[in-house]
Amino acid sequence: MSGTALALRAALRAEWTKQRTITGPAWLLMAVIAFTVAISVAAMAATGCPAGISCPVDTTRLSLTGVQFGQAVVAILAVLAVCNEYSTGMIRMTLAAMPRRSVVLAAKTCVSSGLAVAASAVAVVACVLAARLMLPDHGFTAARGFPLTSLADPGTLRAAIGSVLYLGLIALLSAGVAAIVRDPAVAIGAVLALLYVFPVVAAFVGNPLWHNRIERYSPMAGLNIQATTGLHGLPITPWAGLGVLAAWAGAAILGGGLVLKVRDA
Amino acid sequence: MEATIEVDGVRKRFGHAVALDGMTFTVQPGLVTGFVGPNGAGKSTTMRVILGLDAPDEGQALVSGQRYQELPHPMRYLGSLLDAGALQASRSARNHLLWLAYSQGLPASRVTEVVQQAGLIDVVKRKAGGFSLGMRQRLGIAAAMLGDPAILMLDEPFNGLDPDGIVWMRGFLRSLARQGRAVLVSSHLMSELQDTADHLVIVGRGKVIADTSVADLVAAASGNRVTLRTAAVSDAMAALERAGAVAIASGPDTVTISGLPSQRVVTALGADGVQFSEVSAHRATLEQAYMEITRDAVEFRAEPAPEVAR
């Protein structure tokens, strides 16, 4: 095994030990699941399809609404994994133990996005199950063109897997931003601004060119992966949208790695 | 591969403040090297440069002939303690050591060993955030010993220790040196190193003022002065001047002699048959020696450069 692979393996083990030996991450992971499922359930409970009218509702997307909320908690998890070390000064011990900084950042982001993916997989499956239980009672029946939400349906499967990947990428984005700005409050503010401000501004921009650009190229374009109906009306195709988020996350990690490398610890 | 730290011409600025201005010294195996200077002299910055935490503007620092960053599992070569308070409060002491062990490819059993060594067995399951400063220092020492390194580098390890702890720390550092390890210990109080250090690197304003063994330093500062107590002051002075010494009457029955070691003072007085009640060689304390050395560089003490906020 090469030196880098060895170093990465040790770093992964160390970072994983760090995450599992404090209680914060465990609580946050439970919060990711709880909030994602709770908001999805609330959204489904509030939406109905009264008899007699057609409902152009993407039920899969509806059942995954909570991801928009869960991502904020995923962002906290990833930001804290990086920033807590700066606020305590432990980063110097970490870097003394593992002087190859790119390896440290890689290990950190792997561990936090791995945790995010694990938690979101649980949350997404729970959302789909909740959709199976709830939606038929709200008028979304097979007779009216809404088959029972199922992971066997390729569209729903893509939305589910995509949502899990989306949250994993949000963790990467957050860790990268955190490595750049180092302060947890500023980092979380920056991440949430990146996620939430673009769609709000897009709603105010009347110019269709710019409206479309913002919808296509902002990080939340990744949520288009949740669409299962009306794919032609999307600002960007599902996988391309996820690709946009991946590009943002990659840029953040790259920036974070660069800053970590050149800056004194 | 010899266990050494070589710091060679390291310069480092933080904005306008010059932190290191050509810092150069070597730490040898088998010795406790004291790294002494006032606050802001550049001790911590030097240590951060050695650990690759801060990048030097010029010069380099090598650990056993290699840059620290290039060492695979560096804590197996050099164990360090920079800031004992720098840990996440909610993690238990044992788990803190555990992630460090894993980062060096070491098994969990190694944690148990260093915990015993540092005398932390009873508290190892407690959250590190609740530790007193002294316990945190011990935890830091345990972390530094994890990789059983040939070199140890400790920044102000006596800070916050109670008298028992200071005695323990001195013995511990001595035993490390006896085992052939190279030990670099920084302090801003020379007295802390009195009975511990073999070698001293004294720094001020980012560079080395003196790099010397403790014995040489003390001898130099003592200046070979001898104090003589006698009833026959004038006879004694005449005899000593004949033997080539400079003798000054410093009291009704005392003479201060320089230029002649105490043994030869006794011989000279005996040859002339001068009666005396006491001959004592004057020995400077390390603290005095330090003051002597830095006297010429008054600015180092009078107005220490502001500590660079980190």
Next chain:
Amino acid sequence: MTSDMATSSTTGGLLGRPGAVAGASRPRLGQLVRSEWVKFWSVRGWVIGMIVAALLTVLLGVFAAGNASIGCQTSPNGPRLTGKACTPPVPLGPGGEPVTDSFYFVRQPLAGNGSITVRVTSLTGVHATGNGQAQAAQNPLAGMTKGVVPWSKAGILIATGTRVGSAYAAMLVTGSHGVRMQYNYTHDAAGLPGTVSAAAPRWLRLTRSGDLITGYDSADGKHWTVVGTARLTGLPSTVQAGMFVTSPLYTHMQPFFGGSSAQVGPSQATGVFDRVSLRGTWPAASWTGDNVGGGKYSPGTGIGGFHRVGVSFTVTGSGDIAPIVPGAAAGVPTTTFEQPLAGVFAGLIAIVVVAAMFMTAEYRRGLIRVTLAASPRRGRVLAAKAVVVGLAAFVVGLVASTFAIWLGLPREQNGGLVLLPVRLLTEARVIVGTAALVAVTAVLAVALGAILRRSAAAVTAAIVVIVLPYLLSVTVLPASVAAWVLRLTPAAGFAIEQSIPRYPQVDSIYSPVGGYYPLPAWAGFAVLCGYATVALVVALVLIRRRDA
């Protein structure tokens, strides 16, 4: 507060007796505010954060405003135009507000005082199917379905003239809002309920006496009730009076998840009148039909007409006589005074970060122990922090929203949008209210910081409770759910930015992006203040009970 400040100035002696200094060991709030203010401005990052907040607010607002332009094509093969060239002429009502004024008017002049009485026996109509397909220009009625729009109008009207934007008063029956008396576009009063039919006709009467016009309705032509009076100042001696029919754009909001499902299309109404009775001097003695404002201001107009069979008049019209409201239903691209405040969301995030850090920084390095040693009354420390952050955020919000509107509005108007003007007092309320919104949010963030003691958690909580509900409301939530979200969450506070009132007599897509909130301005703001107060109280209890 004033007396506190006065006392504080007498306790600062350097050489006082020890007892005298000890007497000052309980710092007054004024002193604490001063010391917290020093803490605030002496951290460069926080000052930068406040400046960033202001810049984000202004720049994003101006960016959104600058890209709000409309485009148009004057002829099928003509050049594509953008901006002001595309702004349709918009009539202004007597109050100076932009109005829609298009209807079919069967009229004759009335000299001096007099009255007109009619019986309406039918109001029917057709409207777009609402599937969103644009109607062919040649035949606007192609593909329409039968049905009368709720605010279709048929009735009698007295106006200063047939110029669009004229002052008027009208008695009318509607599709589903019963009999109304309306005048000068914005005024509306309800008369008899129920829909009109041959079995249940509605009698309407308008009498003019000088400037005063009185509207009556009756179910049988015998028993009359006054619905309302309108004083149209400066009404000329000869006015135009007669029957009118109009029908506004069909709008339909479907509770639809994942995007707006607003459906807007033209509609047309037909009213049948008889028993026309005129009192006073009617010099022309014959009826003239006019398409007032026809075809120019609203799609689907210009297709009116009337025919008379004996004593019965059948009048068909399309359009509306109403104030223009934001949103697609107006048929005119509009903007509102508060539209350039889109950047406030970004600014809020920066303010929340600074405000939360101002509190949590105390915990991070144990500074709180120094602070509480200096002033052991913990409640006052919290209050002082809230005051300092609140005031700083208020100033930043005031400056930023003023600049955003000042720079943004001209850009929106250059982009071809019609600004719906509001009174100066309303403009002041929008700007000061936005500043207050920012300030209260900052106080909420301070309280959350004291409760959670972790900056990341506090910042996330503050952003998630105020920005996320708004975001979900404007993007994915169905309108009915969004309305509740904007009533119950701290995001209700954005209502303070609403400048255009919601006219019950105009059906439109009343969405937050259009500038409409479910709660009145101050009520929404009160909800936010309620959350901030609760958070402060919880913080107070915790900060007193917990060990520092």
